[in-house]
Amino acid sequence: MSTTILNTAKTDNLFELARDLLSQKNLASLLEKINEITVLSGAAKDFILSVFEPETQSFRSYIFRADTAAALLPRETPVRAAQGPLQQLIKEGKSQYWQSEAYRSRYPDDLLPQLCPDFGDYCLFPLETSLGLVGACEFTRTQGRLFNEEQKQWLQRLMTWVALCLEQLNWQQQVLQEQRQLRHERDDFRVLVDVTNAVLSERDLDDVILEMTQAIQCYFPITTLSIVLGQSGEDQLKVYSTCFIPDAPSVRNFYQLSRDNSLEDSVLRSGEVVHRPLHSSDRMTQDERALFERYLAQSQTLSIIPLRFGQKTLGVLKLVELDSQQQNLPLLQQIAERIAIAVNNAQAYQEITALKEKLVHENMYLIEQSHDSHPDFSEIVGRSAAMSAVLKQVEVVAKSDCSVLILGETGTGKELIARAIHNLSERRSQRMVKMNCAAMPAGLLESDLFGHEKGAFTGATSQRAGRFEMADKGTLFLDEVGEIPLELQPKLLRILQEREFERVGGNKVIVSDVRLIAATNRDLLQMVADKQFRSDLYYRLNVFPIVIPPLRERPEDIPQLVKFLTFKIARRMKRTIDSIPAETLRLLSLMPWPGNVRELENVIERAVLLTQGNVLNLQFDELRFSAAALAEPARGTAVAGDEESDYQRTLRVLKETNGVVSGPKGAAQRLGIKRTTLISRMKKWGISTKAGE
Structure with missing residues (x-):
């Protein structure tokens, strides 16, 4: 392989090498390929690749040795703290060539002599693209083997392709990061949509909390979750707590918590989020303590997030997660915002329902x-x-x-x-x-x-x-x-x-x-x-x-009661009854009335309903009182039907009817007696009967 590479170098044919370099999928494989081309081929003994990280404004360095062919001592050097050749590169942006003695004299405090103690010749090449500096690559050779110009030029051209490879890997890394971010945002959005749909579709506070708890439990490894609500001026906080017990139904509890020295009240007042490891000294219920001890071997994170709606804080969302990461906190804060809206809506609905019910009751009593x-x-x-x-x-x-x-x-x-x-x-x-x-x-x-x-x-x-x-x-x-x-x-x-x-x-x-x-x-x-x-x-x-x-002990009130009830009931039934026979009043006054005024009212109501004309027609034979009850007047009764009152009443009615005795508008009908009875009484009292003839 080394012969091929050297021959390639002589003919300046770097295209095959460039293709190999650009085909690398990650930084590790790129480092291996550079090592293969340079160190293993004998072009250099050791090399150091320093990659510039724009986000941290630092160089991350990877050191390769010929005897190990593996990355050694990855280190990160901030730009502002760079020393030796890297510092010079940042200032001038040029390649550097040094022999060992000159290097040690120029950079006496640099770490390279410690990392490569037997180096004899040294060169540094900037890795630049159209976007600027992406890194630097340093090569060393052993004592007695110097870089000639042809080798330096070949390495310079090789570094051009390495720079393009780093730029390509940066773009790939950026795309992957953006893809991960988009997936993360998509997942977060799905969580928010599910939680929002769960809580905003309910109006009852208990249902809101139940749906919210179930929705959050689907996406987070929570062991306990609580909604803590409180209003200013109240000494107690209302706590709706749920504990998720493995392989068993979740346990829901409602209890009240004293505000004094409670972490929940501190968050509610300050509005500051608490996100820290759960301590054994934290206040817990019996179920929460049992879950804490069950997962004692795992890290447990306590999060308490205020539930804000507008300018007011309604309460806090409190939960314990297993192996929680800080990146979950922003999502939980967004969830808390939606829970606050749902809680406010549920409380408003509860208040409106209570007010409506109160108004219904008040209206009922006002009507009465x-x-x-x-x-x-x-x-x-x-x-x-x-x-x-x-x-x-x-x-x-x-x-x-x-x-x-x-x-x-x-x-x-x-x-x-x-x-x-x-x-x-x-x-x-x-x-x-x-x-x-x-x-x-x-x-x-x-x-x-x-x-x-x-x-x-x-x-x-x-x-x-x-x-x-x-x-x-x-x-x-x-x-x-x-x-x-x-x-x-x-x-x-x-x-x-x-x-x-x-x-x-x-x-x-x-x-x-x-x-x-x-x-x-x-x-x-x-x-x-x-x-x-x-x-x-x-x-x-x-x-x-x-x-x-009882009514039987005040019979003198019965005539007045009968008149009052008759006219009140007649008016309600839209009937006209303007006369009550004296005999009716007398007989009603004699009755014992075990049901008192209520019973009397029922009797009058039936009589008004059955009356055809304008004179009250009461059928005594339909009453349940016995004849013996009517035989003797009740003690203290002032009989309404004595001769004098009957005489005066008969005169009055005859005068009102212009002497008409019979007929639907005659005196007999209004007095509630037969025509023959009225004529007989008129004769007895010496009242003229011409009007009745």
């Missing part, structure tokens, strides 16, 4: 109370002595803020009394929220009273405010309070005493300023004796008891 804008007793009909005493009690207690316990049978109007107390109180500008404890299943009663957090129980898909929150600064009316389960009574007692509570499934203390009005038809004192009702709660409720008398 829209007719209560004037605080008076307009809905409470009856001025009997018993009712007058009740109304005086209402006026006395309304101005205070104490709890009220309304006692009375079913249908006596306990809610009306409660509403009157609220309307006459200082809280009348706020809502009165009502709740029937008997109508709510025992399992949902606590949630309805105190609200619940999302996920507190099956079906709790969103956070919900309870009645105590909705009634804040106003009044809460608890009807049928005796139906509250015994196990729930301590929580009700606590809010009455301390004005604070927690939602179901939550631990945040909520303060509520509520005036409580309770009502029941049960004997609470007997329930206390039977251990069915707490005595301390009873005494807390029974600060000011009001007992509403």
Whole structure:
């Protein structure tokens, strides 16, 4: 081979050598080829190839020895620190030729005499292309063998091709680097697209975190991942944590973390990213600690990245990776930006949903109370002595803020009394929220009273405010309070005493300023004796008891109630009823009314529905009361149908009908009696019958 090369050198035919050089695919094979052409052929004993690195502005040198034919001592020399011939080359850009003595004298501190102690002759050639200096190549020979001009020229021409080879390898390296960068960016883009699609398609915060966790776990070797959320003014951070246990389902947890001295809070406040090895002294949950110890032999990197949206920091993304590299951090920061957008959207959706639900409840209560804008007793009909005493009690207690316990049978109007107390109180500008404890299943009663957090129980898909929150600064009316389960009574007692509570499934203390009005038809004192009702709660409720008398104990209010109910129901049904027979009023006043005013209202509603004309037509034979109940007037009854009142009423109706007795508009029809009965009464009382003839 050496003979061929030397013959080639003599004829200056370097094309074959150039083809061999340009066919090399990497720097290592190029060095081997230069070694083959020069050192192994005897053209030189040793050579040093120094490749210029533009990015680092330095020379990387490779040294070949004839006796080893292998690269020795790769070294990197910054341009500014270059010494010896390289320094001279940078200044002048020319080839250099030195014999050993002259070299050692010119460059006494250079390392070449140490690397090649037996060199006798030395030459250096710059490797230049149209783009500038790409490197340099140094050759040495042993003592007594000098480079002649022909050899120097041949080496000079050979170095021209070596320079082109280096330029070609640089271009190839640059293309490969760009390809790797493009693949890396493509992969990063795919990750970002997948994470973005996963998190932005969900509106619920739990779903956002679940989808985000699963998407990130597909691309990174993470062992634990947490989303930590916090708002200014709160002492606790909300942590949604997931631990990825090998060969087992991942473990998801939610807990609250104290802000004090926590690394998460430090990042949340400063906005600075933490990216460092995970230490055993770092705060971890039990599951996180178990995974840390499981992978103790591998390097584990802790990354905490702030979740910023606009000008605010919502929380942090915290994860632990195995064998993590710094190059992952920019991608994780971009992922954190998208997570912040999704978290902000989910929180906004959560707030909007809560506000909509609150507005629905407020609207419901406002509709129910829209007719209560004037605080008076307009809905409470009856001025009997018993009712007058009740109304005086209402006026006395309304101005205070104490709890009220309304006692009375079913249908006596306990809610009306409660509403009157609220309307006459200082809280009348706020809502009165009502709740029937008997109508709510025992399992949902606590949630309805105190609200619940999302996920507190099956079906709790969103956070919900309870009645105590909705009634804040106003009044809460608890009807049928005796139906509250015994196990729930301590929580009700606590809010009455301390004005604070927690939602179901939550631990945040909520303060509520509520005036409580309770009502029941049960004997609470007997329930206390039977251990069915707490005595301390009873005494807390029974600060000011009001007992509403049943309807049978105030029959003198029945005629007025009948008239009020008749006209109210007729107006609602768009009917016209302007007269109620006196006999009807008398008979209604004699009935016992076990269902009280509610039962009376139902009877009147049926009568209005069946009435054809403008006189109330009530069929007594359809009522379930026995004849014996009507035989004797109830105690204290003021009979509405005595002779004097019947006489006056008959005169009035005859006058209103211009003496017409019979017919659809006659007096008999309006009085609710037969024509013959009316004529008989007129004769008895000496009323002229000419109008009826």
